[in-house]
Amino acid sequence: MFCDDGNRVSVLYFSQDPATGTVSGRGMANTGEIVEGWSGEHVLEFFRDGNPAAEAVMQCGDYSIPLS
Numbered sequence: 001m002f003c004d005d006g007n008r009v010s011v012l013y014f015s016q017d018p019a020t021g022t023v024s025g026r027g028m029a030n031t032g033e034i035v036e037g038w039s040g041e042h043v044l045e046f047f048r049d050g051n052p053a054a055e056a057v058m059q060c061g062d063y064s065i066p067l068s
Contacts, residue, residue, distance in 0.1 A: 006030070011037040022046035 002008045013025035022040035029035055038046065 009035050009037075011035065013037070013039065017046055020046040 011027035
């Protein structure tokens with residue numbers, strides 16, 4: 001993922017939730033920060049069920065962009 005301010009992140013997805021189909025992964029931003037990401041058509045259901053108790057966002061300049 002790339003942002004207008006030059007931030008970027010790469011994530012490798014390695015597991016899939018059987019109930020929602022959401023995939024989970026980890027990666028690194030160009031700043032060296034370790035990130036965790038989730039993706040899927042039903043990712044909001046995945047978070048509503050409490051798996052995981054986290055907020056999926058990427059900081060792009062002044063904005064927090066939800067990852068989906």
